[in-house]
Amino acid sequence: MNKNRTLLLGALIGAMTGLIGAMLLNRRAEESGNELALSTGEGMKLGVMVIGLLRAIASLGDEKSYHSRNI
Numbered sequence: 538m539n540k541n542r543t544l545l546l547g548a549l550i551g552a553m554t555g556l557i558g559a560m561l562l563n564r565r566a567e568e569s570g571n572e573l574a575l576s577t578g579e580g581m582k583l584g585v586m587v588i589g590l591l592r593a594i595a596s597l598g599d600e601k602s603y604h605s606r607n608i
Contacts, residue, residue: 538546566573575583 562573562575
């Protein structure tokens with residue numbers, strides 16, 4: 538796959554993931570009857586998980602890191 542197609546596909550997947558996440562946050566706020574808000578702790582957890590996900594994506598296809606973790 539060429540670079541432009543990869544970037545476009547990644548952007549579309551990211552946009553869809555963000556939209557679904559926002560919908561889930563809205564649903565949670567509506568069900569609980571509270572205002573839509575993320576606490577500092579929830580924001581930090583989310584940030585750490587996103588960084589972990591990006592690291593996992595960056596290591597896809599990296600045979601060297603795969604073998605060094607499973608030794």
